[in-house]
Amino acid sequence: MNEPRREGTMPKITTDDGIAIHYEFDGPEDAPVLLLSNSLGTDLRMWNAQVEAFSGARRILRYDSRGHGKSDAPQGPYSIERLGRDVLALMDALGLEKVDYCGLSKGGMVGMWLGTNAGGRFGRMVYANTAAHMPTEEMWRHRAATVRAEGMAAVVEAVVNRWFTEAFQQNDDAEVGRIRQMILGTAPEGYAGCCEAIAVMDQRTSIRAVQNPVLVIAGAEDPATPPDYGHQIAEAIAGAELVVIPQAAHLSNIEQSALFNEALAQFLNG
Structure with missing residues (x-):
């Protein structure tokens, strides 16, 4: 594995299978x-x-x-395990033995794999707006095929409507527009490869092995990963806490950022 490098202003590491992962640091060293x-x-x-x-x-x-983003988008399918190993590769390349973790949606799925398989590398872990299992496999494979054939424009409006409540879409055009452009800018093959990883994911039993302190966050109005999904995760992990954020759909960290940040701060400082 290569050491961290900078390409222009973009710091990247290279995974064991030769994929460049872009990262950024903020805050005191x-x-x-x-x-x-x-x-x-x-x-x-x-x-x-x-x-x-x-x-x-x-x-x-x-x-x-x-x-996604400025990281490489190799041909799929990917797996949740591979996405988890990318995180460990990043930590190893940056010399980070142990960190706290917060992942949302797919990031939460990856976090559950990490908590199950590499829990000692992490302190407190937050799984937000996510699921341990997301049927149906056929739906995810169809979505992967759609974006490969037609591009991200074929799914963007449906995704935005699941990610934000109608009220937020009406009241914050700028933020919704920013996220819409982010979706459209995602590499179709990268998106499809991750869809295929989610299609076959089932961590409902394996997450019972997670021993880290865990906070599960759900959005009260999230149609993509409803609060019931959060309850299932919290019930499977001993000692896990659950916070349901009101008036929030899937991207609760954006739609209700103050409430999300409050829950995150209380947990991290607990």
């Missing part, structure tokens, strides 16, 4: 590290509100998941 993992169809900029809130006291590490 000597502060505790909080690693943030993005959702399907976004990049590390989805965490801007959390960087603003936490980078005064935390060293924030964000990265673009394989297939």
Whole structure:
């Protein structure tokens, strides 16, 4: 595995299978590290509100998941395990033995794999707006085929409507537009490869092995990963806490950033 390198202003590491992963640091170099993992169809900029809130006291590490943002998008299918190993590769290349972790949607799925298989590398872990299992496999494979054939424009409006409540879409055109462009800018092959990883994911039993302190966050109005999915995760992991954020759909860290940040801060400082 290569050491961290900079390509222009873009710091990247290379995984064991030769894939470049883009990352960014914010906050004091000597502060505790909080690693943030993005959702399907976004990049590390989805965490801007959390960087603003936490980078005064935390060293924030964000990265673009394989297939997203400025990271490479190799041919799929991917797997949740491979996406998890990318995180470990990033930590190893940056010399990080142990960090706190917060992942949303796909980032939460990756976090569950990490908690199950590499829990000793992590302190507190947050699984937000996510699921341990997301049927149906056929639906995810169809979505992968659609974006490969027609591009991200074929799914963007349906995704935005699941990610934000109607009220937020009406009241914050700028933020919704920013996320829409992020979705459209995602490499179709990267998106499809991650869809195929989610299609075959089932961590409902394996996450019972997670021993880290865990906070599960759900959005009360999330049609993509409803609160019941969060309840199932919290019930499977001993001692896990659950917070349901009101008036929030899938990207609760954006739609209700103040409430999300409050829950995150209380947990991390607990």
